[in-house]
Amino acid sequence: MALSKEDIAKRIAKEVKDRYFVNLGIGIPTLVANYVREDIAVEFQSENGVLGMGPFPFEGEEDADIINAGKQTITTLPGASFFDSAFSFGMIRSQKVDLTILGAMEVSENGDIANWKIPGKMVKGMGGAMDLVASAENIIVAMMHVNKAGESKILKRCTLPLTGVGCVKKVVTELAVLEVTEKGFKLLERAPGVSVEHIIASTEADLIIEGEIPEMSI
């Protein structure tokens, strides 16, 4: 069965390692924080200027001056710090942030990502995504495998305006975990009960499939 958004977040949470500084994008990536192991030390950075983000506040304790990049009210944990936007992207460009998890409209087999604009139809803006993908060493994309029209978002070449080139390392969808290799997408894991054939049929790009593909453990 295809994974729920929560399950995609749960699977990605396994990629978060001890002593990682992590930046989470809007949408599914935000959910990842809920599922990170409690026995490891992880700090979440939000590019609007906070390190050491905690959970959402209890009702009545919201502070308009303490938000994340998704403009949601948040709290901070002991050891947290605030800084300005230039400083925030300084720590991103200088690769102090170990892992960036973000959503996408399209990803291509050479690791290109598109997630900010559909010409003539929709323009969200790139926000901090272009800075993050240009600098982060480890980039994981959380996205649905196909769009609402049923078309694959995992492509040989992106069709939409790019956010970054050759930067994505891994993609986790409701169907599969894919690694971006020099030779293209390699199928690492499949969602429980989802066949390799189903994944191939749902993917426009070619897939490298070596041996038995294990089911994800969620």
Add this chain to the structure above:
Amino acid sequence: MITKKVNNVQDAIKGIESGMTIMFGGFGLCGIPENTIAALVNTSISDLTCISNNAGVDDFGLGLLLQKKQIKKMISSYVGENAEFERQMLSGELEVELTPQGTLAERCRAAQAGIPAFFTPAGYGTEVAEGKEAREFNGKMHIMEHAFKADFAIVKAWKGDEAGNLIFKGTARNFNACMAGAGKITIAEVEELVPVGTLDPNQIHIPGIMVQRIFQGEKFEKRIEQRTVRIR
């Protein structure tokens, strides 16, 4: 002590004219100079070029200036959920320069720091890089970006004193701290204007030399864009 205090928002916005380029601090609705924006909405000033990460929401922040068609061009990183911004952009009524957020911040900081241009990897290989000089440093491609040139920078701080020293709170520091001093004239509106000598010099985020006009805002609505809470 050189005082920067002006009596009210009307004195603060003196000299702002149609066609000028103005920076506005804030991220979403967090830390926006809401009193100054409200005062500008009540003028007939138009054709503004606004440098701001976002354009507020439909009915608050810079969204109010958009609604009144006082803005000719926006330089921003994110349109997001602002429907009127997206509509004016797609219809061509509004000129929009979308810039990666880190580049936007650094272009402000560069102006603040007297650096004319810099190289960043953000946007290389995308349409953002079109027409810009590209160079390789340490095996990686970068594009050249220029410092902003703005007539006014308008920022919001938590506390300030008559010398123009500023202290921000929480994530409301965002672009405010990068824009202070990045325009020819910087206007700071603060929640609390305190007598000089009250603020600890060790705790100042922006020294008063960066600020030309400071006033205490009459009221701060401080709207929350996405109120998210957890159950007790």
